[in-house]
Structures are given as C-alpha cells and as structure tokens.
Amino acid sequence: MHNMKIFLRFLKTLLVGAVLSTFISNVFSAQKRPNVIIVNLDDLGAGWLSPYTKNLKPSDMDEGALKLFLKNSGNKNFDVGECLKLVESGTPYIDSLASQGVVFNRCYASSNLCAPSRTGLMTGKYQQRWGVCDLASSISKGVKNDNIPLLAENFKKAGYSCAAIGKWHVSRHNEGDFQAAVKRQKNSPKPKKQFSIVRGKKVPIDDPLEADRRSAWASCAEGEWPTDLGYDYYFGYNLHDSRYYCAADLWENKSRVPQRPEGEFLTDLFADKAAAYMEECLKENKPFLLYFAPMTMHGRLDPAPEKYAVKSSMPQIAAHVEHMRSIDETVRRFFGLLKKYGEDKNTIFVLCADNGSPYILPPSNAPYRGGKGQGWIGGSRVPLIICAPNAKPGYSNALASLLDVFPTAMDFAEIPIPDGLDGESLKPVVLGQKTKTSRKNFYTDGLHAITWYPNTDWGFVKMKTQDANRCPMFAFNISEADKVYLAISTTKKGAYKHISNEIPASLGLYDLNADCKQLSPLPGDSAEALKMRDELNMWLKSMPYPHDTMLTKNKTHAYKELLEITSK
Secondary structure (H helix, E strand, O other): OHHHHHHHHHHHHHHHHHHHHHHHHHHHHHHOOOEEEEEEEOOOOHHHOHHHHOOOOHHHOOHHHHHHHHHHHOOOOOOHHHHHHHHHOOOHHHHHHHOOOEEEEEEEOOOOOHHHHHHHHHHOOOHHHHOOOOHHHHHHHOOOOOOOOOOHHHHHHOOOEEEEEEEOOOOOOOHHHHHHHHHHHHOOOOOOOEEEEEOOEEEEEOOHHHHHHHHHHOOOOOOOOHHHOOOOEEEEEOOOOOOOEOOOOOEEOOEEOOOOOOOOEHHHHHHHHHHHHHHHHHHOOOOEEEEEEOOOOOOOOOOOOHHHOOOOOOHHHHHHHHHHHHHHHHHHHHHHHHHHOOOHHHEEEEEEEOOOOOOOOOOOOOOOOOOOOOOOHHHOEEEEEEEOOOOOOEEEOOOEEHHHHHHHHHHHOOOOOOOOOOOOOOHHHHOOOOOOOOOOEEEEEEEOOOOOOOOOOOOOOOOOOOHHHOOOEEEEEEEOOOEEEEEEOOEOOOOEOOEOOOEOOEEEEEEOOOOOOOOOOEOOOOHHHHHHHHHHHHHHHHOOOOOOEOOEOOHHHHHHHHHHHOOO
16 A cells, blocks of 8 residues: 555656646747748849739830840740740749738838848848959958858857858868869869759869869858858858859868769759758757858859750740749648648748849839849849748838848847948838838949849940949949839940940939839939939949959959949
C-alpha cells in the first residue's frame, strides 16, 4: 500500500510537470519572434511578377522598347496581350501570397544598379552618403569601409539565426588572391572552350584556370565576409553574376566550393541550401532571418531545366517565364516547409528586386520608361511585396523604398530600429493603420547610361570600350504626389560610337500620374518645378562627391555639373 502511494505521488508529479512544461512551451512559442524571409531578385522589372502583370495593358508598353524588340526578334506576329498572359502565368504561387499581403506600386531602389542598391537595402541608408553611385565605387569601397553596420547584425543580437544565400556583391574581393589567379591564367596556354548541352542549347563551362580566376574574384576581403557582418551562414558569390550551370565561383562561409556538376541549376541549388538552413532552424524552434538573393534574372539566361518549361510561340518571353517559374516554385517550397512546422503564420515574407530590368523585352519595366542603369523611372522603380501576420491585403500607393525593407522587418520582429536611417518601417502601411509613409520625397542619383539598357531614342548603339566611364549622371527627386524632377548631365561628344555630337544636359518635371513614360515635361519655371529642383540641389549638396576610381574618372565632373544645373 505504501509503495502504491509513493507511485501515485510520483505519477502526479510527472503529470503536473508535463502540464507545466507544455504551458511554458506554449507561452514561449506564442512569444517567439517571427521568422523573416527576404527574397531579393536580380534585374527584375515589376511587370515580370503576376501581381503587377495583371494590371498592365498592351498600351502600357514602352513603344520605343517594343519597336526595338520586334525589330531584333523577327517575330512579326507578336501579340502583346498574349505576351502579358504568358508572363502572368509564371508566378501563380507568388500571386496567391501577394493576395494575402501588400503589393507596393511605388517602391524605388536607391540606385539603378545592383551593388549600390543592395548596399542601400542592407544598411537602410542612402549609399550616396559615402560616395557610392555606381558599381565601381561600390566595390572599391565595400559596404564595411565607412563603419556603416549591416542591419542583419541587429537580428543576430536579438537571438536570430541569420543566413545570406545567393548574390552578395557588396564587399571587396581579396585582391591578392585575385591577382595571383589572374597571373596563373595569363601564364598558362589558352584552353579549348568547353560546353554542356541543356535542352538542346550550348552552355559554356569555365575551364579550371578561368574557374580559379572567377572564384578568387567572387571572394571577400578579410573582415568583409557575410559571416563577419551579422550572418551565421553564407553560400553564394560576391560578384555581379555567376553561372546558371557549372558555377565555379561559389563560396560557403569562407571556403571555396568546387565547380558544380553539369546539369545542376543554380537557382535550385540555392533553394536547396536555403531550405536545409530553414529546416535546421525550424527543428530547433529558433527564429531566423533568411536573405535569399538568386541570380534570376541577371545576364545571359541559359535555359531553365525541363521541369520549368512552358510551351509558347514566343520563345524569348517563354525563356524568361521559365526562370520566373523556378522562383515561384522556390517560394512555394519555402512556405511548404513553414507550414510543416506551423510557422507559415509567424513569418514575414518580403519579395523585391534590386533595380529595373536591362532587357528590351516586354513587359520589361512597364508602364515606366527606361531600365537598369538609366535615370528614367524604369531604372529605379522595383517590385515590393510584403506578407505578414494581420496584414491588410491590397495594393498600396505609399511612397516606399528598398531602404525600408530591413527597418520594416525589424519593426515586425520588435527589434529596435537604429536612429539616423533613411529607410523607415512600412509596418503601419502593411497592417492598414496608415495609407502613407512619413516620406515626402525620395532622392537618388547614379549613372544614366546605355551600357545596361539601350536608350530607345538611340537604338542599340555600338559602344566603345570605355563607354561606361563616360556616361552622364542623373539625379531625381520624386514627391509623395508622384511628381518627379529629373536632372541629367551632359553626354560628352564622342562618348558613343554612333553619336558623334554632344547631347546637352537636361532638366524636367514630370507628372507620373498622367505621364508615367516621362514623354511630356511640365513647365520648368513653375513654382512646383523650382521647389523640387531646389530640394534636389540641397540633397545633392548634402552628399559627398561620388567616389572616383581608376575605372570611373568622369563621375566628379558629371556630379559637379548636376550641382550647377540644379542651382540655376
């Protein structure tokens, strides 16, 4: 009898302990901070994502860009309406997610080029504040050079596990290793070019010496690896691009990754690494920050794997849609994992892109003019979709920026947002508490080039070797009312092979509500135009001169001209 009483008392203790343990576990689970997934796509006009595509009309296409596409594609029976339907079909899962979140119609990158834009996103500050306006100045200085901390460090301090997977492109490379690899390549016989075949098309494979050079070029300088800057895990490349197949420039943490095997698709590889990382965190019930930056859709688009294939009479459009399908399936996979562990309702999901599209391929950057590397709005306007618990679904016309991405995620995670940022939290807009941000104006500057996106007024201009160095610069001021004041410096005589005459500097105020293609400038002497010009001049004066490098010796002169023409 005595033994039975002891056993019952022991059993009671176990039951009470189990109940208490479950209660404590549930309390802590309820208090668990949300996971954060930031997907930053490469060179993607908003029109390539179905939440935006569905609102486009054939008349929204840039006429000049469309003419160039038709001239060079040879597709006489091209139908813009069918093109938009095909593009819209590429991201059905992202479309379903967007219907539960907020789609921002007016989001702008702090640069029209990838490296400076990503620097702004990761710091929440205009990268122009430390002289960065283009690729060369961004890479020559590196994101850490001016003691501007990456906002990911705040997540790590708050107990998050943080990973960066994909394109990094904000740190300097290890110059010593790179020069040694270049020397090895120069001192060796030039090998025969090798190719693999993907869906009937040749895809180049880097030979061992080129792979060695690319790998060294994609390294990071000491102290500038993602794992030095707030991330616990890194798998990717510190370059403008990699290879969709047989990538030889990847690094894992601080170690080189051997050249990837034939047939392995880079987007799928990054998705595998991200999914494995997520599952590890989910198993441990630890909140995570995943910065996922695939190459899609940068540079040469090699064929996507057969599983993403679409049948179409528009092969060029279909090739891009297939890459978008790979992204859509990746996002679907992420949320499948989250649902498996009951975390899909406890995750902040952000989808954006670093700058406008470089492709003269509808829908490109519709309904806006221009693209990557240009001062026209199409170069800086980017997609931004945010899904979060208790979000008020719909489209927002709030004036937003990529500078807002990390502050918004931090706000949802209840992590204090540092003072002095140029970005702000979009949480009140996402939750439907506000329809506007506190931002009255957004500014940016950079190259106004045809190196990345042909000027449709000039056509496909043949460029000289140093054309990118002679590009003019632009700066614009866009207001909460959707007016934009644009200034472009002079294009020097002989800068482009088929443009012998000098193109003068230009100034213009445009109403994007009525003229989103910026074809009809408003009177430049109106009170509104003069006010916005003066605001732009003040912003330019508050920034240092762009950081000149050996590759970009024209920037200081062009910037000085911008200051002059906006002060008259």
